[in-house]
Amino acid sequence: MSKYFSPEKETASREQIVEWQNAGLVDCVKRVWDNVPYYRKKMEKKGVTPDDIKGIEDLHKLPFLTKDDLRDAYPYGLLARPLSDCVRIHSTSGTTGRRVVAFYTQNDIDLWDECCARALTAAGATEEDVVQVSYGYGLFTGGFGLNGGSHKVGCLTLPMSSGNTDRQIQFMTDLGATVLCCTPSYAAYLGESIHERGVRDKIRLKAGIFGAEAWTEEMRRDIEETLGIKAYDIYGLTEISGPGVAFECENQDGMHINEDYFIVEVIDPKTGEVLPDGEKGELVFTAFAKEAFPLLRYRTKDICILSREKCSCGRTFVKMTKPLGRSDDMLIVKGVNVFPSQIETVLLNHGYAANYQIIVDRHKNSDSLEVRVEMTPEMFSDELSKVSAKERELVAGLKSMLGIHADVKLVAPKSIVRSEGKAVRVIDKRNLYKG
Amino acid sequence: MTTKQISVFLENRPGTLAEFCKVLQKNNIDMRAMCVADAMDFGIARVIVDNVYDTVTVLKDEGYVCQITKVLTVEMEDRPGALSEILALLGEQNINLEYTYAFLTREKDKAYLVIKVADNAAAADILKKNGVKVICQDELEKIFGD
Incomplete structure (x- = not known):
């Protein structure tokens, strides 16, 4: 069994990869110009036509696409194929209610499955393996993505979805799962639960693919030790397709980007200038191979470094570091995207001033989110139960906006640290981006 | 028929009650009775003082959220x-x-x-x-x- 899922792609020469990308880009630009007025308008505004794009050296001439564009164009504005050609959507949480929806044709699903199959194969999965997919299934891409990849490799797939730890462990032991796919924090939690139940010797796991949130090397070692596995990182965004845009090989030192489908650039987030390989900047993807929802120069807001150093695994695809930070203020907590503006909206909706601070922490590899809210005369009452009730209303409001639980802590007025007059809104104690 | 009590919001962390009492002391306010109720993460101090309105003014100036009950x-x-x-x-x-x-x-x-x-x-x-x-x-x- 090969250590690559598609050796002719994954170990192709640089010239070959560039050839694929040149042809793919030219074709993609023509397709969006002809079929997506939104793109056409953006290109016209920048004075670019498909004739100006002969290959990847012309990529910089194209306008960037941002999440705001995706929201503006919601739901059909960026669709490049008739809806009748589409077979599925996935969606990602937005800031204030407006979501981002991505469309897939059957070919787009196949492409995505292929990416996940490569990731699984790189983690050592073959058709002999039993893959437990404990990412959520639904609008979130984690579950369906790895599920499709696992089918493609020919593994026995356990579509567990997230939650229900007892059932997870029961299937893991009874059916002898060998590869686990979920968020790193859930992997750590499962590891602990397995030890608590004393069933560690019944576990047959050898590898895990963990993504959708940032995790440190320390956490990797922790999970590897607890579960007795090798833990692999995987990268992807719903907009670009889902998990599998990039994946780790056996060297576990950066993720190979599937360059036969995606062109990657790193830019200076302030100026938009393209940076040379090896420099830290914002990742920008062009998903030229997708049919329904192609993306040209999509800004991810993830800060990374690219490396084209030869990898001993034999893959020739460029490698990206784990995200080293964000160029916006988005937080990923328990695998869920959280924007401070969402929290502000909840406070304002409840009639409170937006004097708050978000504290994110991680204990025993599990994230916690605390929102400190400055007490106001409007919120105050002489009765404890009335204040507590208002606190609970906020907790419920946050849960409904963010989709995850946040603790609310009421603090004294003006107690939130202000630096140079500006309140510090986010304190992330997790040290996720140590580089 | 009723009397006036001042209820004050206090954060639940070491030293908040001491800070509060210090404010009263600095302003020469005589406290006659006090009771503190606590929830998980905050408390309400209820005090009876000799001069209700002066005390409320002082507390508001010091940034406390309080009310007369x-x-x-x-x-x-x-x-x-x-x-x-x-x-x-x-x-x-x-x-x-x-x-x-x-x-x-x-x-x-x-x-x-x-x-x-x-x-x-x-x-x-x-x-x-x-x-x-x-x-x-x-x-x-x-x-x-x-």
């Missing part, structure tokens, strides 16, 4: 059983206590009970009908003034 203060004899008799009167009439606390003054043989109920007038009526002395703000200040 009207409560009932009743005089009782300083002997075993006095409290239970008063509480029984309210209980019999199905009046729920939100909270209560007691304090002593220099007045010999007397104790004072602060009561918070939903309907002050109704509770005061019952107490008065049964011969319990309900103190008004002027009387309270007089007691402290002695």
